[in-house]
Amino acid sequence: MPVHFVRRAFVVLASAMLVLAACTAVSPSESATESESASESAAVSVAPEPQEILVLEWGGYDDPAFFADFAAASPEVPVSFEFGLSDADILGKMEAGSQADVFHFYSGWQQFYVDQGLVQEIDTSQLTNWDKVPDSFKAQGQVNGIQYFLPWDWGFSSILYNTEEVPEVTSWDVLLDPAYAGHISMWNDGPAAVTVSAYVHGYDETAITDQQLADIEAEWIAQKPLNAFYWSSEYDDLCPGVMDQTVWIAYAWQGCYATALYEGTPVAYANPSEGRNSWIGFYGISADTDSYQLALQFLDDKLADLTMSNVVNLFYYGAANQDVMDAIEDPVLIEAFGVDDPAILESTNFTPPVTDAQRTAWTEMWARVAAE
Secondary structure: OOHHHHHHHHHHHHHHHHHHHHHOOOOHHHHHHHHHHHHHHHHHHOOOOOOOEEEEEEOOOOOHHHHHHHHHHOOOOOEEEEEEOOHHHHHHHHHOOOOOOEEEEEOOOHHHHHHOOOEEOOOHHHOOOHHHOOHHHHHHOEEOOEEOEEEEEEEEEEEEEEOOOOOOOOOHHHHHOHHHOOOEEOEOOHHHHHHHHHHHHOOOHHHOOHHHHHHHHHHHHHHHHHEOOOEOOHHHHHHHHHHOOOOOEEEEEHHHHHHHHHOOOOEEEOOOOOOOEEEEEEEEEEOOOOOHHHHHHHHHHHOOHHHHHHHHHHHOOEEOOHHHHHOOOOHHHHHHHOOOOOOHHHHOEEOOOOOHHHHHHHHHHHHHHHHO
16 A cells, blocks of 8 residues: 555544544553554554565566666665566456556556556656656546556557568558468457558447457458468567568568668558557556555656667667657667657557457457467
8 A cells, every 4th residue: 555545544543543532531551552552553654665666567678778777776676577478468467466566568458457446646746757758648648637657668550561572551451462472471469450450441449340340350361361470579570570571561560660670671661541550658556556656766767868768779669758769860760760750640540448348359359360
């Protein structure tokens, strides 16, 4: 329980004891006992927070480069990690009672944490780096107007294509084109498949009907033989296939685009007429943490310049710190993030929140596609 809740409980208890004392005579020994009890309660309310942080995180982000500012400012505070394999896995661990103080997940899952009481509001007035975060990103971390989540990393999903084999790509429907059979790679993810079909057919992604979902399933069953492979890991699966030119067209994040550019692979990253998809990674503070103030400091330092620069330069992911993004000089990263196009984020589609039932239905749909 956060310290401010403990203090509130103590104030209520102390007030009740004063009223009782005014109405009831007690013996000296009883008074002494009550005084000792009150002292014990006061000791609990002002007990210092545990000086350690447990993070529910994705593999790779436990590298000290990704909390470098916190480590420099608080070298005496140990940072430990629990890992999730997916957004569903991270939510499941929080639901099962993870002891993590802070947790890291990606857009589309915000409402679940709030509805289940797993997260608490972030006091942004205590964050020294908060003014470096664009308002559009801040808004994505709000639910019902309350800032529950701190945006941290971000990126695009779009179509990565080989410019020597494929003419300019202007629509997401290229992923469904039989002309490129054997040279397409789709991400192995049901919600992503629903998103692509929603863009292509003009569906409302937040209100997919049963009939639309059935049509989407049939569409991706027909698309399945066109793939060289489904990819699950951007750097382990997709990028090698792009760079050896087995894959000409792929659903991809900008990290693989930057990697291919560095390797001299002839690739481009589409700006489809339906818009790119854009995702944001968030940190939340657990509703059950005993280290609220320390968690705030950890997240504030996660937004600091060195840590955010490492995210950009080591992972090729975007930083929620706009000062860091504005300082990019590497031409490959400028191209990968569209830094020289200030309107690019205005034309992208941020991943919308959906219900648990929707996401479950889409995942089950994809399992049926994969089983064909």
